Amino acid sequence: MNAVAPMTDERPVEQAMPAAKTPILEMRGISQIFPGVKALDGVSLSLHPGQVTALIGENGAGKSTLVKILTGIYRPNEGEILIDGEPVSFSSAQAAIDAGVTAIHQETVLFDELTVGENIFLGHAPRTRIGTIDWRAINDRSQVLLRQLESEIDPTIRLRDLSIAQRHLVAIARALSVEARIVIMDEPTAALSRKEIDDLFRIVEGLKRKGKAILFISHKFDEVYEIAENFSVFRDGRAVGHGRLKDTPQDEIVRLMVGRNVEDVFPKVKVEIGAPVLTVERYCHPTEFRDISFELRRGEILGIYGLIGAGRSELCQSLFGVTRPSSGRLTLDGAPLDIRSSGDAIGAGIVYVPEERGRHGLALPMPIFQNMSLPSLGKTSRSGFLKAANELALARKYAERLDLRAAALSVPVGTLSGGNQQKVVIGKWLATQPKVIILDEPTKGIDIGSKAAVHGFIGELAAEGLSIIMVSSELPEILGMSDRVMVMREGLMAGIFERDRLSAEVLVRAATGNQ
Amino acid sequence: MKSLLKNREILLTGIIALMVAGFSTRAAGFATPANLANIFNDTSILIILALGQMTVILTKSIDLSVAANLAFTGMAVAMTNAAYPELPLILLIVMAIGIGAFLGAINGYLVWALQIPPIVVTLGTLTIYRGMAFVLSGGGWVNAHQMAPSFLTIPRLAVLGLPVLSWIAILIVIGAWFVLTRLPFGRAAFASGGNPTAAVYAGIDIGRTRFFAFVLSGALAGLSGYLWVSRYAVAYVDIAAGFELDTVAACVIGGISIAGGIGSVAGAVLGALFLGVIKNALPVIGISPFAQMAISGVVIVLAVVFNARAEKKAGRIILRDRAAPENKTEGASA
Numbered sequence: 001m002n003a004v005a006p007m008t009d010e011r012p013v014e015q016a017m018p019a020a021k022t023p024i025l026e027m028r029g030i031s032q033i034f035p036g037v038k039a040l041d042g043v044s045l046s047l048h049p050g051q052v053t054a055l056i057g058e059n060g061a062g063k064s065t066l067v068k069i070l071t072g073i074y075r076p077n078e079g080e081i082l083i084d085g086e087p088v089s090f091s092s093a094q095a096a097i098d099a100g101v102t103a104i105h106q107e108t109v110l111f112d113e114l115t116v117g118e119n120i121f122l123g124h125a126p127r128t129r130i131g132t133i134d135w136r137a138i139n140d141r142s143q144v145l146l147r148q149l150e151s152e153i154d155p156t157i158r159l160r161d162l163s164i165a166q167r168h169l170v171a172i173a174r175a176l177s178v179e180a181r182i183v184i185m186d187e188p189t190a191a192l193s194r195k196e197i198d199d200l201f202r203i204v205e206g207l208k209r210k211g212k213a214i215l216f217i218s219h220k221f222d223e224v225y226e227i228a229e230n231f232s233v234f235r236d237g238r239a240v241g242h243g244r245l246k247d248t249p250q251d252e253i254v255r256l257m258v259g260r261n262v263e264d265v266f267p268k269v270k271v272e273i274g275a276p277v278l279t280v281e282r283y284c285h286p287t288e289f290r291d292i293s294f295e296l297r298r299g300e301i302l303g304i305y306g307l308i309g310a311g312r313s314e315l316c317q318s319l320f321g322v323t324r325p326s327s328g329r330l331t332l333d334g335a336p337l338d339i340r341s342s343g344d345a346i347g348a349g350i351v352y353v354p355e356e357r358g359r360h361g362l363a364l365p366m367p368i369f370q371n372m373s374l375p376s377l378g379k380t381s382r383s384g385f386l387k388a389a390n391e392l393a394l395a396r397k398y399a400e401r402l403d404l405r406a407a408a409l410s411v412p413v414g415t416l417s418g419g420n421q422q423k424v425v426i427g428k429w430l431a432t433q434p435k436v437i438i439l440d441e442p443t444k445g446i447d448i449g450s451k452a453a454v455h456g457f458i459g460e461l462a463a464e465g466l467s468i469i470m471v472s473s474e475l476p477e478i479l480g481m482s483d484r485v486m487v488m489r490e491g492l493m494a495g496i497f498e499r500d501r502l503s504a505e506v507l508v509r510a511a512t513g514n515q
Numbered sequence: 516m517k518s519l520l521k522n523r524e525i526l527l528t529g530i531i532a533l534m535v536a537g538f539s540t541r542a543a544g545f546a547t548p549a550n551l552a553n554i555f556n557d558t559s560i561l562i563i564l565a566l567g568q569m570t571v572i573l574t575k576s577i578d579l580s581v582a583a584n585l586a587f588t589g590m591a592v593a594m595t596n597a598a599y600p601e602l603p604l605i606l607l608i609v610m611a612i613g614i615g616a617f618l619g620a621i622n623g624y625l626v627w628a629l630q631i632p633p634i635v636v637t638l639g640t641l642t643i644y645r646g647m648a649f650v651l652s653g654g655g656w657v658n659a660h661q662m663a664p665s666f667l668t669i670p671r672l673a674v675l676g677l678p679v680l681s682w683i684a685i686l687i688v689i690g691a692w693f694v695l696t697r698l699p700f701g702r703a704a705f706a707s708g709g710n711p712t713a714a715v716y717a718g719i720d721i722g723r724t725r726f727f728a729f730v731l732s733g734a735l736a737g738l739s740g741y742l743w744v745s746r747y748a749v750a751y752v753d754i755a756a757g758f759e760l761d762t763v764a765a766c767v768i769g770g771i772s773i774a775g776g777i778g779s780v781a782g783a784v785l786g787a788l789f790l791g792v793i794k795n796a797l798p799v800i801g802i803s804p805f806a807q808m809a810i811s812g813v814v815i816v817l818a819v820v821f822n823a824r825a826e827k828k829a830g831r832i833i834l835r836d837r838a839a840p841e842n843k844t845e846g847a848s849a
Contacts (some may be wrong), residue, residue: 322715343718352716360716363709365777374706374717377699386697428717 022085023048024213025070025101025182030079032065032237039065042079043239045232047182047213052204054224054245055217056257057234058475063217066234067184070215071103072096083182102180104171104188110159117142117155120174145173149203165196172203183207184215189223201227219307220512221250233257251505258475258504269459273483274298277467278350278436280319283328288314289491292328296436301458301468303482305475306511311491312471313355316438319469320352321345332435346375349435353425355444355471361425364414368406369395371413372428398427402457422454430461437461438469443477455481475504487511523770527785534792541800552677558791559684560739560746562784564758565765566691567732569783572766573695574725575708575775576626576633581736582758583644584618588740590648593657593750600663607666608741615737616730618644623729627722633729641759649752659748670745680742687735692780694731704728708775765790768818789818 023046032040040062047053057063068074070081072090080087083099090096110119117138118125126137142155151169159167168188175183185204189197204227207214216228224231225245232242233256241256278296283289289311296302304312318325321339330337332348339345345352354360362371373380373391380390395409402423406416413424422442429437442458443451458481462468472478478485479502487494487510494510539546564581571578592611595602618640625636659667670680677685695701703724706714711721744750769786771778793814797807 320716341718341720342715343720346718354712354716360710360712363706363713363776365709365772366705370702370705374702374714374719377702381699384698386699386702 024084026082026085027066027070028080028082030066030069030076030081032062032069032074033077039237040069040076041237043234043237044079045215045239045242047215048230049181049211049213050208051230052208052214052216052228053230053232054228055215055232055234056219056224056253058257058473061234061257062237063234064186065237067103067186067215067217070096070101070182070184072101097178097180100179100181101184102175102178102182103184103186104168104175105186110167110171110174112160113158115156115158116146116153116162116170119159119170120145120155120177122174124178141177142173145176146170148176149173149206163196165193165199168196168200169203172207180212182213182215184217186217187219188216189218189220197223221253225250254505254508258508268480269463271299271459271462271483273300274465277333278319279329279331281329281331283315283318283330284326285311285314285318285323285491286326288323289488292488292493294486294493294496296467296469298467299462299465300483301462301470301481303478303485304469304471304488305473305478305485305507306488306494308473309490310488310511312488313440315488316352316440316469316471319345320350320438322352346432346434349433350438351375351429351432351434351436352438353429353440353442355440361428362413362421365412367410368399368404368413368416368424369409371424372398372409372431375428376431394431395427398431399423401430402427403453419453426454426457434466436467436469438471440471441473442470443472443474475507478507479504489513524779524781524785527769527782527789531785531789531792534789534796538792538796538800542796545796545799552681554791554795555684555788556678556681557795558787559680560742561758561761561765561791562684562787563687563735563739563742564762565769565783565787566687566780567735568759568762569766569769569771569778569780570691570695570704570728571633571725571732572763572771572773573704573708573775573778574721574728575711576725576728577637577763577773578619578622578729578732579634579637579759579763580618580622580641580644581732581739581762582755583641583648584615584733584736585740585743585755585758586752587618587644587648587651588614588737589744589754590652590657590740590750590752592741593662593744594652596663596666597657597661604663604665604669608738611737611741612734613737615740616734619729619731619733619736620726622733623726626729627726633725645752652750652752654752657744657750662745662748667745667748670742680746683738683742687738688780688784691783695780700724700727705776708772708777710776761790764815764818768815786818790815 026044026046028044029042030040030044031038031042043062043066045053045055045066055063055066065074069076069090072093072095075090081090082088088099090099090101111122114122117135120142121138126134126141128134139155146153146155146169149169149172151166153162153166153169159170162170172183188200204214204216216224218224228245230242231245231248231253233240233253235257241253274297276295276297280295281293283292292315294302304315306312314323317323319330319339321342321344324340330339332350337348339348339350342352363374369392372395376394377386380387380394382390392409398404399406399409404423404427405420413421416424439458443454455477458468458470470478470481482502483499484496485502485507486496487507489511490513494513497506497510535546535551544550564585568578568581588611591614592607595610596607622633622636622640625631625640626633670678670683672679674682695704703714703719706717706719707721707724714721714724743755747754765786766778766783767773767786768789769778769782769784771782771786790811793811797810798804802810
């Protein structure tokens with residue numbers, strides 16, 4: 001049998017899993033369509049008893065959408081799910097649990113103030129004959145479940161007193177308490193130490209022996225190879241390859257994961273790179289990052305790549321004064337810079353276009369022009385009074401430049417489409433006439449057409465002499481747009497790579513720590 | 516969707532007009548200019564307080580201490596007036612505004628520096644301020660005969676056909692409109708409530724904005740303290756008990772979103788007038804005093820329901836992109 005199914009850009013190939021056992025769960029041709037986005041496009045996946053299947057893909061490849069379908073949170077637009085060969089349809093999260101599917105999330109969804117036993121049996125607590133909650137049964141059965149996991153956690157203590165690893169154990173015990181046959185583990189090792197990971201993997205081995213089918217989602221290749229038998233790679237909402245891990249070299253999986261000809265999509269504008277504008281020296285944060293040093297030059301696009309939780313956004317937010325670093329030095333145009341608030345940063349010419357434009361970027365009930373002028377009120381006001389005419393003129397200028405489509409500049413921003421909202425955010429920051437612009441996931445969640453426009457525009461800004469820091473989890477975007485790329489891993493700098501040395505493999509290895 | 520707020524304000528004006536017309540069929544003379552001016556004068560203090568409350572609510576906060584602030588300040592100026600009748604009235608008014616602003620600043624400081632939720636802070640200071648009024652007065656009353664004539668008469672003086680009290684309310688309406696639409700502080704208030712995170716990213720100090728909103732609300736409550744005591748010609752601990760809820764109700768009826776960031780001066784004024792008309796009409800058309808409170812309550816709840824529905828409509832459009840999974844049958848947004 002072929003180790004890796006051929007990669008196609010049409011429909012994903014039919015599953016050809018080892019025929020030894022029939023799959024417990026099979027997904028066929030699943031599509032999930034959101035307005036403007038096809039999150040999953042005809043994917044198929046099967047899970048077999050006693051085996052771990054690793055689900056691999058970049059951020060935005062559709063992994064979490066798949067998990068949400070399997071746990072009954074989304075209902076797919078197309079395709080079918082079969083359990084033991086019988087088609088099922090999950091009308092609610094409870095229906096998925098009843099069918100034997102349970103998920104252990106990245107950040108375990110448990111209740112700090114409840115006891116271990118309550119957490120395990122929440123929602124399906126054993127009852128006494130008169131219908132009250134049977135506490136003795138809860139605690140006894142919790143103890144039995146935890147012992148199966150080789151743990152002596154006391155079921156009567158509160159969850160908040162447990163370590164993160166122990167919480168994972170509780171989450172797994174909860175999964176066992178509902179007699180789940182299919183266990184989804186969504187990046188379960190993200191917050192664990194090596195020893196805790198070893199403990200977790202022993203438990204996973206135990207679950208395998210009990211015949212559970214496990215879907216294991218992780219970015220870390222070494223772990224995937226250690227624990228999983230099968231893999232399935234997702235890219236852009238499609239299943240692009242699957243097979244047995246022991247027959248597949250890691251390079252092959254990285255190639256499947258990235259698999260695009262970057263140069264074709266991002267015609268890089270040649271820009272003369274000038275003198276250093278912003279210098280960051282040994283920047284540290286109490287909890288999120290340490291020892292970050294880099295230089296940003298005029299007209300340069302510096303990409304920052306890393307996995308979620310690597311500290312990229314936190315770094316940018318501290319450069320923008322939203323959080324304070326614990327130590328480190330900043331220099332702007334050769335002069336030392338002390339940023340204590342976002343107001344200071346804007347004043348110095350550093351602006352930040354946040355990742356979630358709805359949550360961080362725009363006041364949705366306010367009109368377009370007021371959103372655009374918000375950080376520039378000092379410039380549009382006259383002797384302390386707001387001047388609506390100036391604000392409108394400013395907004396009109398940037399709306400034209402960004403080709404903003406809106407009925408009028410006085411309509412609330414909330415009425416615009418995602419791409420146009422993004423333009424308002426960018427326009428609002430350009431209006432402050434910054435020297436350095438920090439873009440956090442600039443094209444996340446916007447449609448393909450708007451994406452290209454945003455990319456083109458970022459290139460133009462660099463050509464005008466702005467210095468740009470672009471945080472992105474999308475490899476093609478990072479590879480296509482950046483002059484240099486800084487990779488972060490677990491709050492540390494994993495390396496800075498010049499454009500001529502850039503490749504997807506190099507970045508993924510640096511970001512995952514897999515040398 | 517044209518501006519929903521504009522529609523709401525026109526609608527509210529229409530409803531108030533209908534109510535006045537309806538009541539005048541039951542009580543002759545209800546719709547005469549003199550009676551309407553009278554209603555406006557009666558509602559003046561509520562209008563002033565509602566504008567302060569509105570500024571606070573815009574920043575995603577709430578000020579439950581306004582009525583207690585009013586009681587304390589009212590007691591303080593009444594006692595000062597009784598003890599030193601020769602002090603000029605303008606000094607007493609400045610004093611009222613100053614005390615009120617100081618009490619508001621205490622609220623604002625606790626919300627800003629200690630990051631305590633505004634509802635908790637002002638529930639606490641509501642009791643404290645009223646307790647202070649009790650301590651100050653020893654539970655005693657200040658009656659009309661103890662007050663200087665100017666203290667009592669000036670708000671009643673008719674200027675161009677309207678009492679000074681009404682003129683003060685009109686000036687404050689204009690002032691509030693100016694502050695909220697023409698000063699950066701007003702814009703900061705809308706932005707802080709509309710999206711606190713975005714406001715921070717735009718360089719706005721949310722804590723400071725809230726602080727000044729509370730100071731403004733406190734100053735207006737202090738001014739109302741004098742106006743109230745003068746109007747009813749008596750000061751005691753329990754004046755305006757529960758009136759803070761009327762100010763919140765006026766805001767909610769007027770379309771000021773309790774979640775912050777949405778609202779207008781016209782809305783708050785209309786909301787206050789709506790309550791004023793009802794309060795004036797119910798006794799006139801012979802509704803039993805026992806039923807009056809219940810009827811006012813029902814009307815307030817209806818207004819809130821109406822308001823919530825309107826907000827939901829706006830919400831669906833706002834959320835079209837972000838909450839895509841919830842309405843997956845909708846087409847792509849343009």
